[in-house]
Amino acid sequence: MNRCVLSFLSLLTSLAAAEPKWSHLSSKNGGLPAPGESTQQTGALVADLDRDGVNDFVLSFRQVAPALVWYRRRAKGWDRYVIEKDFLTVEAGGAVYDIDGDGDPDLVFGGDWQSTEVWWWENPYPNFAPMVSWKRHLIKKSGATQHHDQTFGDFKGTGRPQLAFWNQGAKTIFLADIPADPRHAEPWPCVAMFSGRAGERGDQGKFLYAEGIAAADIDADGKIDLLAGNYWFKHTGGTHFLPIQVGTIGGRIAAGKFKPGKYLQIVIAPGDGVGPLTWYDCNGNPTNAIDWVGHELVDKMVHGHSLQVADLDGDGKLDIFAAEMAKWTEKRSDPDNPNAKAWIFYGDGQGNFRRTEFSSGIGFHEARVADLDGDGDMDILDKPYNWDAPRVDVWLNNGTGPRKRMEPSR
Numbered sequence: 001m002n003r004c005v006l007s008f009l010s011l012l013t014s015l016a017a018a019e020p021k022w023s024h025l026s027s028k029n030g031g032l033p034a035p036g037e038s039t040q041q042t043g044a045l046v047a048d049l050d051r052d053g054v055n056d057f058v059l060s061f062r063q064v065a066p067a068l069v070w071y072r073r074r075a076k077g078w079d080r081y082v083i084e085k086d087f088l089t090v091e092a093g094g095a096v097y098d099i100d101g102d103g104d105p106d107l108v109f110g111g112d113w114q115s116t117e118v119w120w121w122e123n124p125y126p127n128f129a130p131m132v133s134w135k136r137h138l139i140k141k142s143g144a145t146q147h148h149d150q151t152f153g154d155f156k157g158t159g160r161p162q163l164a165f166w167n168q169g170a171k172t173i174f175l176a177d178i179p180a181d182p183r184h185a186e187p188w189p190c191v192a193m194f195s196g197r198a199g200e201r202g203d204q205g206k207f208l209y210a211e212g213i214a215a216a217d218i219d220a221d222g223k224i225d226l227l228a229g230n231y232w233f234k235h236t237g238g239t240h241f242l243p244i245q246v247g248t249i250g251g252r253i254a255a256g257k258f259k260p261g262k263y264l265q266i267v268i269a270p271g272d273g274v275g276p277l278t279w280y281d282c283n284g285n286p287t288n289a290i291d292w293v294g295h296e297l298v299d300k301m302v303h304g305h306s307l308q309v310a311d312l313d314g315d316g317k318l319d320i321f322a323a324e325m326a327k328w329t330e331k332r333s334d335p336d337n338p339n340a341k342a343w344i345f346y347g348d349g350q351g352n353f354r355r356t357e358f359s360s361g362i363g364f365h366e367a368r369v370a371d372l373d374g375d376g377d378m379d380i381l382d383k384p385y386n387w388d389a390p391r392v393d394v395w396l397n398n399g400t401g402p403r404k405r406m407e408p409s410r
Contacts, residue, residue, distance in 0.1 A: 018313050019346075019356070020377070023396040032392055033071070033080035038063045039389040040330065042112070043094040044381060046370040047105045051125060054374035054403065058083065059383050059392060060090040060109055068109070068121070071392075072128075073373065081130045083107070083121055089114040092305075092366055092385075093149035093213070097161060099182050108139065110147025110165060117141050118150070118165060122183065138186040139176060144169030146209070153215035153224040155193075155235055164193070164226050168209045171195055173228055175239065191239045198229025199250020200273075207249065207273030216255035219286045220262050227253045230268060234287055245289040249275040252307035256318040259351030266292070269304035269322050277301045277322050281351065297345055297353065302337045303328055305385070306367035310378045312397070317349035321380065326363030327387035335387055340364065363387030372396070376404035 025031030035041065038061035045058045054073045061067055067090050068083035091112035099106040104125040110118040118140040124132075140147070146168040152161040155175065163176045173194040179185035198210035214227040219234065226233040226241070229250030233241040251271030255264045258279060263286050267279040277298040284291030298304075303325035312319045323342035327335040340363050345353040363384035372379040377397040384391055 018315060020313060020397040021399070022380075023399045024393065025396065026393045027391055028388070028393075032078060032394060035059055035069060035080075035383070035390045035392050036061060036064070036066055037390060039386060041365070041383045041385055041389050041391075042090050042092045043109055044366040044368055044383045045094045045096055045107065046368045046372070046381065047096040047107075049105060049123060049125070050128065051104055055370055055372055057368065057370075057372065057381055058094070058107060060092075060094060062089040062091075062112055062114075068107070079130070081128060082132070083134050084136060085131065085133045088119075091115075091146060091148050093147065093166075095150040095152055095163065095165075097152040097163075099178055107134075108150050108163065108165075110140075110150060111145065112148075113146045113169070115147075116143055116145050118147050120182070137183065139163070139188045140165075140167075140174075140190065141187050143167065144172075148209070148211045149213040149228070151213045151215050151226070153226065155215070155224060155226050155233070155241070156239070157223050157235065163188070163190075164213060164215075164228070166211060166213060166228065168211070171197070171210065173213075173226075193226075193239060193241050194228070194231070194233065194243055198231055199245075199247060199268075200229070207251070207270070207275075209272070210250055211271050212251050212253040212268070214253050214255060216264055218255060218264055218266070220264075227255060227266065229253070232266065232286075242287065244287055244292075246280050246292045247278060247294065249273070251275070252305060254307055254309045256309040258318055258347050258353075259349065265351075267297075267307065267309065267320055269307040270301050271305050272303060272328070274300060274302050275304075277304055277307075279320070295351075297355065298322070298343070302340070306342070306364040306382070308367065308369035310369040312344055312369065312378045313346060314377055317347045319347050320345040320353065321358070321367070321369050323358070323364030323367055323382075325365050325385060325387070326361070328385060330386055335363070337363075340387075342367075362393075373400045374403040375401035377401075 043060035065087040067088035070081040071078040121134040150165040176190035200207040230247040252269040306323035324340040326340035342358040365385035380395040
């Protein structure tokens with residue numbers, strides 16, 4: 001066997017050995033506190049809400065109260081707190097930002113097809129109580145319904161982030177400046193930055209609606225850009241944005257540097273529909289749609305409502321986590337997609353990916369990849385929408401090691 005072949009086999013062996021060993025915790029077996037009673041679990045966010053240096057996570061619900069719960073990370077495990085004890089029809093999505101400028105992260109969620117509203121919750125740090133709701137404020141309270149996905153970014157280059165949010169009932173993305181005194185200003189002033197289709201119908205069939213939103217500097221000009229549906233949006237002045245189509249379909253969308261070059265790459269999953277999981281590379285001018293070239297990772301992904309970009313194996317190169325829903329039809333007793341898959345695509349930093357199957361037969365929806373236990377590596381959070389709900393799962397990367405950050409004194 002020649003030296004090149006041996007080197008290649010050695011590389012494969014080292015890559016396989018570097019894969020994380022996952023420790024699975026679930027509310028179904030007592031590994032996590034039960035979320036609540038709702039069988040329609042919508043959003044999931046990760047943030048360090050209590051400023052102890054370790055991430056927590058928040059889940060949202062509709063159907064029955066409570067509308068929001070917080071899983072607060074402790075030295076061992078999580079404690080469940082209620083953020084919104086009342087009933088609200090909260091949609092998937094959500095965003096985190098220090099809206100009132102007091103040094104702690106606040107939360108944004110939008111209403112679903114039954115609601116015309118978008119809300120933000122004021123973090124009461126350091127005065128937390130497990131069953132006391134946070135103060136809720138209105139961002140939007142009229143117009144069309146459904147607000148699936150929000151994000152913050154300084155898209156206009158003003159020096160302070162704005163809130164971008166989908167309003168599916170209006171087929172519009174709105175952009176809202178944070179008021180000078182957000183605790184006493186509602187609703188927020190907002191403008192339509194895009195109206196129209198954004199990949200909700202593709203060659204693979206009908207999608208429910210346009211969705212997906214993210215923020216990244218796509219054209220390397222030093223300004224954060226908005227990504228949504230199957231577009232990225234170039235700010236051209238004032239409240240004007242140029243939409244550049246990247247993919248054939250829209251859905252979940254993210255960006256990252258998967259290979260050397262000036263520009264970021266973009267990856268799109270089908271979200272609430274069926275279609276390919278594809279990453280796109282710009283081989284010319286990123287403002288020219290024809291210069292975006294697709295590379296298919298999965299040819300047919302079924303309701304791929306989970307898409308995250310992160311370095312899961314700690315090799316310094318970005319990987320892609322993507323997963324399917326198992327059930328989305330609430331009136332059915334059996335899963336729509338009983339063999340739902342989840343994958344990790346390990347990147348080599350040169351535009352190549354090694355596909356691995358993370359799970360089969362588990363429903364994922366709005367999954368998040370983040371360090372959930374403070375040991376410095378990437379873990380996975382899953383909250384299925386309607387499959388086996390109420391339920392929440394966490395996969396810890398190589399278990400829980402020593403925390404990499406010290407909790408500040410109080």
